[in-house]
Amino acid sequence: MRAVPEWAGATDNAPPPPRVKDRIRDRQGNKCALTGKPFAPGDKIDYDHITPLWLGGANRENNLQAVLHDAHKRKTQMEATVRAKVNRTRKKHRGIGKEPTMPGSRNSCFKKLITGEVVDRRTGEVIGGSRP
Template sequence: MRSTEEWIGKTDDDKVPPRVRLRVFERFRGICQLSDRKIMPGDEWDLDHIKAIWRGGEHRESNLHPVLREKHREKSAADQTEQAKCDRIRKKHLGIWPKSQARLKGRGFAKTRDV
């Protein structure tokens, strides 16, 4: 049983309070969860969501872990690429993704401009 209540953000953009950052850091013994390297004094580090919010994760203390900032940026870039692909596929399945103009041009359907 916890002696303190778990912090839960009111919105997905709420800043994590310093006391919660410290608790998360100590829970993981100051180890970057992406590189398994000890986070040393002076290292820049962030809190990362274990299960991404866009995948249904929550903005709460139990869904956060410490990561070195450089590794976090690399992971975030890869996540954004994956999220964009998932969004494209979902839109295509729902029929709301725009049709390719290149395919239409080859069939004589290209838009013409009146001059």
């Protein structure tokens, strides 16, 4: 049983107070959770979510870890790549495609032939042609 209740942020953006940051660093032996390097005076230290919020992680003391700023940037960049892939796959499975950006593009439902005719890709019907 904990002598001190666990801190939980009121919102996902709530930063941990200094007392919680001290407990997190003590828990880790004053070392970076990602690199294992001891923290030195002057190091920029970030507090990172072990399980990202977008994956259902909570903004709580037990889900935070102290990390060096550069290591945190690398971890966040890798997570962003994974999150983008997950979002693309989710949209694909839900049938949400990219919106056409301009007529004649691959995402457009219309195709302009070299003869000047416009064809509806959904039906194959010729819509119009070039003017003489």
